[in-house]
Amino acid sequence: MTDKLTLAVNHALNDVRLARARAMTFNPAMGLDAKRESAWCEYGFKEELTFDDLHKLYRRGGIAHGAVNKLVSNCWRTNPQVIEGEQSDESRELTAWEKASNQVFTHRFWRAFAEADKRRLVGRWAGILLHVKDSKRWDEPAVKGKALQKITPVWASALKVGSRDNSGAITMWQYTESLTDGSTAQRNIHPDRVLIIGDMSEDAIGFLEPGYNACVSLEKVEGGSGESFLKNAARQQNINFDKEIDFKNLASMYGVTVDELQERYNEAAREINRGNDTLLITQGAQVTSMVNAVSDPSPTYDVNLKTFSASVDIPSRIIVGNQSGERASTEDQVYFNGRCQSRRGDLSFDVEDMVDKMTYLQIIKPVAKFSIVWDELNEQSSSDKLDSAVKMSNINQTALASGEAVFSTDEIRVAAGYEPSGGEPLPEEDDEDEEEAEASDTAGQ
Known part of the structure; x- marks a missing residue:
């Protein structure tokens, strides 16, 4: 009866999925894959x-x-x-x-x-x-x-x-x-x-709407990888009995029926996972831990993260x-x-x-x-402003060798983040002043 009910439920769910896929066929806006109209349904993305x-x-x-x-x-x-x-x-x-x-x-x-x-x-x-x-x-x-x-x-x-x-x-x-x-x-x-x-x-x-699908995929990657680590940490045990083992005799050793034997082994597995120094006695059986290699979720996670970053226009x-x-x-x-x-x-x-x-x-x-x-x-920050002022001062020192100042004192003060002093621009020396100064030096000598 249970198997028939399960088949009926699965059949009904399949009909629902097919109906959604047909609806998406008539509404192309719900999916971008023209070859597979039910792609969004399979991915788990919501229609609305x-x-x-x-x-x-x-x-x-x-x-x-x-x-x-x-x-x-x-x-x-x-x-x-x-x-x-x-x-x-x-x-x-x-x-x-x-x-x-x-x-x-x-x-x-x-x-x-x-x-x-x-x-x-x-x-x-x-x-x-x-x-x-x-x-x-x-x-x-x-x-x-x-x-x-x-x-x-x-x-x-x-x-x-x-x-x-x-x-x-x-x-x-x-x-x-x-x-x-x-x-x-x-x-x-x-x-x-x-x-x-x-x-x-x-x-x-909405702001979050274009990146919603990427967040759904991110949740799958996060939850799936976390579940994989959890299952490996749980150390589920696999007991492989020899074909000659008589389960009736084995159950009689524990004083239980054959149907109750599974629960006794579940209790033993829980004790092993709970304690540090615990012994499991077997007769004609091999015990191995059911551990699977967990793949690195980073590449898949980064792809969806970049997709979401592009949707909100914010660097990842x-x-x-x-x-x-x-x-x-x-x-x-x-x-x-x-x-x-x-x-x-x-x-x-x-x-x-x-x-x-x-x-x-x-x-x-x-x-x-x-x-x-x-x-x-x-x-600019305060440090960046002072750096700009220093560069402007160095440019002035280099430019004064040719007789011209590129920046005034007030311009340098403003670049450094201070109020202008209201002073006049730096004086410029012309060629006549230089000649008079040289003549005065020669006369003094």
């Missing part, structure tokens, strides 16, 4: 990725977790500045609008915004709840002109569209709040109190922290900083949306023009 899949990958996958956290931490290494007007000289005084807005855009504010950015990378988009000090319910419109208490980042799974108007604009959000006792509470939130960052469209591609050495050489690690860091600096340009649009939201709610006053300014991630 949900938020739960991406969130689970971030929570349990070390590579994906490291990629998201390293990108966010480097992009938000320093906070942006919201300035009035166009980007200008850093030495100018703060305007009255900038001083007032800095009371809102505090360090704690930007840390919460960075957390929302991280959740957006995991789940395609994320929400930010605005806690306005207006003593109103969450489902009521915010009172304009009130202060902002704080902002709260929210996962995409906790926010759902409650209702829309005839034009498609969202008129109410449904928020699932996680309470401290482990339960959840549902509440409606007015759109005035919600800001969305990321892309909510159905065809949006940056993700895993493996520095093979000073020059290679420096070049990877420079590239990664450039990639984060470029992404800061995209983050500026999210910050601008936040400033516009604050202006609409009259939390900050409107201004004719504002800009988002970030510092340079690939800026």
Whole structure:
């Protein structure tokens, strides 16, 4: 009966696999192998990725977790500045609008915004709840002109569209709040109190989505190699009896039946694996350990790691922290900083949306023009700046032999990381001055 049931279950599972393969045949987007339409089914890759899949990958996958956290931490290494007007000289005084807005855009504010950015990378988009000090319910419109208490980042799974108007604009959000006792509470939130960052469209591609398949393969390599080491460490025993052995007599020696003999040998094997000095007595049998050679998983692991690195545009050495050489690690860091600096340009649009939201709610006053300014991630270190200043000074010494200074004193001070002294450029000696000096020396002699 059991064998028939097993065959029926296997047959049903095979039918499911064939149905999925046929479905993938009519939907080529699910697989790239035109010759083998069921390849993705055999590889174990999912056809559709949900938020739960991406969130689970971030929570349990070390590579994906490291990629998201390293990108966010480097992009938000320093906070942006919201300035009035166009980007200008850093030495100018703060305007009255900038001083007032800095009371809102505090360090704690930007840390919460960075957390929302991280959740957006995991789940395609994320929400930010605005806690306005207006003593109103969450489902009521915010009172304009009130202060902002704080902002709260929210996962995409906790926010759902409650209702829309005839034009498609969202008129109410449904928020699932996680309470401290482990339960959840549902509440409606007015759109005035919600800001969305990321892309909510159905065809949006998440940050972790292109590399999801590579992470699935990485999990197989990690789990498979770990299981192989575990099975070898467990030292499973193989007992090979001679064909003349009478199992009834052997079972009678232990005082058990033939059916119970297997369990007695299992107990003996457990005792051998548990103890250091344990003896196994056999009669007409040979005992060997079932050990298989474990292949090196590094080549297969590196292939999938590089695939995932390409999908997130982050060098693999940056993700895993493996520095093979000073020059290679420096070049990877420079590239990664450039990639984060470029992404800061995209983050500026999210910050601008936040400033516009604050202006609409009259939390900050409107201004004719504002800009988002970030510092340079690939800026030279203090040691590098001093090295540049030394090189500039050496160039000046060499150039002075011909009567010209290439760099002024202020240029060298700025290159070293200091403020200019306001002094005049180094003097240049012309040919007439040299002739007068030579004539004066001759007359003195």
